[in-house]
Amino acid sequence: MTEWNKRKQVAQAKIDASASDLNNISQEIWSHPELGYEEHHAHKILTDYLEKKGFEVTRNYHLDTAFKATYGTDGGVHVCVICEYDALPEIGHACGHNLIAECGAAAGLGIKAAMELDGTPIGRVTVLGTPAEEGAGGKIDLIKAGAFQGMDVAMMAHPYAYTVPQPVALSMLEMKIHFTGLASHASAVPWEGVNALDAAVMCYNSISVMRQQLKPEWRVHGIFTNGGAKPNIIPEEAELFYYLRAPTQEALSQVKKKVVGCAQGAAVATGCECTVKDLGGFANVVTNPTVISIYKREASQMGVVFDDNSGSGSTDMGNVSYVVPSIHPMYDIGTMAANHSRPFTAAAGAAAAQPPTLVQAKSLALTALEVMKPGNEEVLANIKKDFALQMGGAKA
Numbered sequence: 257m258t259e260w261n262k263r264k265q266v267a268q269a270k271i272d273a274s275a276s277d278l279n280n281i282s283q284e285i286w287s288h289p290e291l292g293y294e295e296h297h298a299h300k301i302l303t304d305y306l307e308k309k310g311f312e313v314t315r316n317y318h319l320d321t322a323f324k325a326t327y328g329t330d331g332g333v334h335v336c337v338i339c340e341y342d343a344l345p346e347i348g349h350a351c352g353h354n355l356i357a358e359c360g361a362a363a364g365l366g367i368k369a370a371m372e373l374d375g376t377p378i379g380r381v382t383v384l385g386t387p388a389e390e391g392a393g394g395k396i397d398l399i400k401a402g403a404f405q406g407m408d409v410a411m412m413a414h415p416y417a418y419t420v421p422q423p424v425a426l427s428m429l430e431m432k433i434h435f436t437g438l439a440s441h442a443s444a445v446p447w448e449g450v451n452a453l454d455a456a457v458m459c460y461n462s463i464s465v466m467r468q469q470l471k472p473e474w475r476v477h478g479i480f481t482n483g484g485a486k487p488n489i490i491p492e493e494a495e496l497f498y499y500l501r502a503p504t505q506e507a508l509s510q511v512k513k514k515v516v517g518c519a520q521g522a523a524v525a526t527g528c529e530c531t532v533k534d535l536g537g538f539a540n541v542v543t544n545p546t547v548i549s550i551y552k553r554e555a556s557q558m559g560v561v562f563d564d565n566s567g568s569g570s571t572d573m574g575n576v577s578y579v580v581p582s583i584h585p586m587y588d589i590g591t592m593a594a595n596h597s598r599p600f601t602a603a604a605g606a607a608a609a610q611p612p613t614l615v616q617a618k619s620l621a622l623t624a625l626e627v628m629k630p631g632n633e634e635v636l637a638n639i640k641k642d643f644a645l646q647m648g649g650a651k652a
């Protein structure tokens with residue numbers, strides 16, 4: 257067996273030997289669901305564990321609930337494995353971020369064990385704890401703070417109902433559409449009022465009708481966040497909150513134009529004022545072809561079978577993929593339930609999710625080790641070449 261294959265075996269053995277600890281971490285996070293930027297329990301569990309395992313840990317890294325746990329030497333390849341750990345309001349860990357945290361910690365442990373074999377660390381591994389993927393996107397804050405500088409590759413794996421190495425993750429924009437009318441007694445003098453709720457309903461309906469003409473991969477979905485104060489007052493304020501999505505930033509601006517047109521039309525029809533507030537969003541994920549081909553080979557060798565499914569939410573990992581060559585595979589945790597549903601919450605906490613999570617952690621670890629392997633410098637050069645080409649033609 258080559259020396260490097262021995263390191264790869266050590267990584268896998270370390271992950272297997274830590275299975276019980278890793279399951280405990282996942283269960284702790286799953287049973288204490290915390291919203292974005294408030295993940296204090298998850299932050300403590302993960303940082304205490306990684307510190308105990310010999311990582312140099314920086315708690316509250318640029319954000320209260322972010323962390324950096326790092327091991328190795330500078331000058332070689334620097335691999336980043338990402339943890340997420342925020343939950344959703346009311347339905348808990350319905351996106352399985354407890355498993356993303358487990359998978360990231362496990363991959364980090366495995367990579368570290370392989371690196372320290374013979375006492376000669378080669379390169380650096382950083383496990384990065386990133387808050388609020390379901391919120392404003394902690395990775396975006398961390399990018400702005402420079403947390404990804406000097407990293408060569410970033411990776412994570414996301415639970416799902418299918419196993420998809422290169423899922424579509426759309427560019428996303430959050431938008432608030434606010435209508436202002438005029439209040440009046442809704443029974444005594446309704447003709448004196450200007451109804452903002454009517455404008456919001458017309459806007460909502462126009463967007464729904466427009467949906468027939470949207471491209472299949474475009475998404476527009478929203479809720480009413482203000483529909484007036486009381487039935488006997490003509491609503492003077494009403495508000496809609498929408499997410500707009502498309503595969504690229506260019507397509508997303510076309511979607512935005514159409515939605516703004518619906519809002520303006522509803523304002524004219526009802527005599528209301530309309531303001532559209534762009535709240536930012538996430539970039540699409542640009543998967544690095546060299547890294548994903550290594551991942552697919554390593555995962556297949558472990559018996560992973562890929563499904564024919566594309567995915568299509570959005571993630572702040574998209575923003576990371578514009579600053580560091582990245583992969584964001586998704587994997588089947590033994591359920592057919594949709595993410596963001598209560599059955600998915602149950603699946604994310606079930607014993608059946610453990611074996612596939614550990615297989616993903618091993619796949620990430622072995623992928624990282626292939627990139628770090630001395631003599632494999634051409635691989636890193638190809639990763640960087642892909643990235644330069646992709647960024648030449650893509651805008652975040």
Ligand SMILES: NCCCC[C@H](NC(=O)CCN)C(=O)O
Nearest residue numbers: 351389390391392393569570571
């Ligand atoms: N600010 C809201 C971001 C929503 C992100 C969310 N992401 C996922 O569902 C994928 C992984 N968690 C979404 O796409 O709606």
